[in-house]
Amino acid sequence: MPGPAGATIDGGGSHLAVAATLVRAGVIRPGPPHRSVGQLRALMAWGATIAGGFRAAAARTPHAEAVIDERVVLTYRELTTRATRLANGLQDRGVQPGDKIALLCRNHAGMVTCFIACAELGVDAVLLNTGLSAGQLGQVLQEQQPKAVIADTEFDAVLGGCPRDTLRVNAWPEPGAEVALTLDEVVDSASAADRRPPAKPGRIIVLTSGTTGAPKGARRPNPPGIGAAASILSRIPLRAGERILVPAPMFHSWGLAALQIAMPLRATLIMQRRFDPEATLKAVQAKRPTAMFAVPVMAQRMLDLGEDVIKKYDTSSLRIVALSGSAIPAASVTKFLDSFGPVLYNFYGSTEVSWASIADPKDLRQAPTTAGRPPLGSKIVIRDVDSGEPVPTGKVGRIFVWNDMLFEGYTNGANKETADGYMATGDRGYVDAHGLLFVSGRDDDMIVSGGENVFPREVEELISAQPGVRECAVIGVPDDEWGQRFAAYVALLPGAAMTAEEVKTLVKGSLARFSVPRDVHFVDELPRNATGKVVNRLLAD
Structure with missing residues (x-):
């Protein structure tokens, strides 16, 4: 593991610590021999890809609920069977390993199926932001050149710039809408024959937020192994069999993280297509999730409902509310902890560096603006703006991160600045005397x-x-x-x-x-x- 000469904050990462974290979370636990063997075979054949993770979960707990949306409930076996048929159906229609498939979907079971099918095919999944304009989408599609676009009906109007020879598949047909080809039709007409792992695993391409300019495609690496899950689990105490409500959009790195952590935990993903603060509270009461992955503004909108509305709903099932994506005001942090209890976790990272640090409820009570501490397998160094040398405790500088999941570069050929193997986040901040990271703001x-x-x-x-x-x-x-x-x-x-x-x-x-x-x-x-x-x-x- 690389390290600069000066001070860093280090999340550790020994093999023993990783194993202990996975055992504590229930990722590694004894089970029926035939189930355990099937799980290991899937991981050995497919690796720690999305296809490998879901196939392993299906081998271990085939009848456990994998994903729930407003239309369907799918077990792990049903989900992976549909994904294999989708992969076969897309290949029958000309999609080949090494191609790209663009996904423009809200959170639903069909999108999860597409993630797995792309991994089985060995194609790159390009995650399109549902808030992009027609012009921005046209620009992204021109750059990425996908062989197929899988999108919900509601986005037909902004896909006018899609090349005519691109295969179009409708993932969420609205009642009464005229559509040429649906996801269900591709699945139902395809063979269920099992697939072999592709020669080269596909990757996930996540678009940057585009808050200061045009969005860029960032190539996310496949995890090097199941131990990658230990990073998040070392700071956020998720457990096997968790029920995870996901209002954070899955085209965003944090919604994607919910899907990726669900695989080793054999968790149930409860999908929320559109966020509404009171509807989210209703979903918590009705579906009893034990965890929720959201972006900070969603937590703020829930608080805006007021205590009278919040107290109408039983949210006691929630052990964890994990936020990421932007800063959350200190006043909102404290108010959330007061209203919902010690369940709040704040994740600091980016599309480019994956995880950097995580603040738990104790950290946030102590210092509501903190970004927390690095998890297992991550290190942070603060470098001087001018000299690039590590700075002492308390001094603001540029934040650099090291871990095994740094991105592989932008699809336009650009990259992030690195130093000694650490990657710049584009933020400035400091580390206090307690080893907590504070983010002062973006460089710009x-x-x-x-x-x-x-x-x-x-x-x-x-x-x-x-x-x-x-x-x-x-x-x-x-x-x-x-x-x-x-x-x-x-x-x-x-x-x-x-x-x-x-x-x-x-x-x-x-x-x-x-x-x-x-x-x-x-x-x-x-x-x-x-x-x-x-x-x-x-x-x-």
Whole structure:
């Protein structure tokens, strides 16, 4: 394992620690000999791919519920059988190993089936963001050149730029809609003959968020082995047989992580096609999930319902609510812990570096803005912005991460900066005396105002914590006198009142003068993409 000369925070990663984590989670446990043999054979043949993981789970627990959506419930055996037939059906229609298949789907069983089928075929699965415009989709499809596009009916209108010779399959036909070819038709008409592993495993291509520019395709590696699951399990105490509610979109790295961790845990994925805060509480009460994978804005919207609404629903089944994708305000962290108990876990990572650190409920009570500590198999070093050398505790620098799951580069040929085997996250932050990581902001979020380096996050935290504020975003804008200045965009709760001068006075009394926003705009809501991230360029517009 590489390591720079200076200080790092290290999640460890000995073989003994990995094995102990997998045993504790129930990934490794005694079982019926014939089931265990089938499980091992699947992993030996297919490796730690999505096909290998689900085939192994189907061999071990064939009759366990694998995925639930609003239309179907599939066991592991039923799911993998459908995936094999889908792979055969797509191959009959001209899709070959090494090709690409683009998926434009919301969370449902069909999308999970597609993930497995792509892995069985040995094709790359290109995950398309459901929030992309027709122009953006056309640009992505032109770059990726998929052999087939599998999409829900609702996205037909934005797929007008899809080449005519591309195979189109409808994954979620709406009642009454006219569709040429459905996923069910491909499955039902195909052979159930078993498949052999492809000569070269397919990969998953995840699009970057595109909050500051056009989305890029990032090639995600297949895990090097079952031990990769131990990284998340070392900090988030998921267990075998977990029931995982997934409102986080599966085209996003965090929704994808829910699917990947479900395989070794032989968990049940409860899919949520569209997020609605109260409907999510109803689903928790009705379907009794023990864990939930969500993005931070979803947690905030649940809190916005108010305690009276939250208490109408029994959420006691939830042991774990794992968030990732963007920063969550400290006030929301504390409020969530107060409302739902010590169940909150905050995952810091990216499409490019996978996992970097995870904060558990104890960490978040101690320091609500922390990104936590690195899990097993990960190391973090903070490097000086100018010299690139590791910095001491408490000093802000650039965050670099090392683990076995660093991405393999962008599909356009570009890559992330690396140093000593560590990859830059694009964020700046520091490590405190307790070994906790704090993220100050993106490299490009920092502004230089009057010669001072300032980040917007502490301004956002301060404003967001005020009674009546629903959410806040702060960005840098050009300034003739100071070079740059902050502009604040504030969304208030219904019935709340606040003036621009009150916002400025609040910041002036708590932070340095260059942190005071010169412009304060009150908006109904912040512009967000499909994964809940604020789109800064839309704020500037």
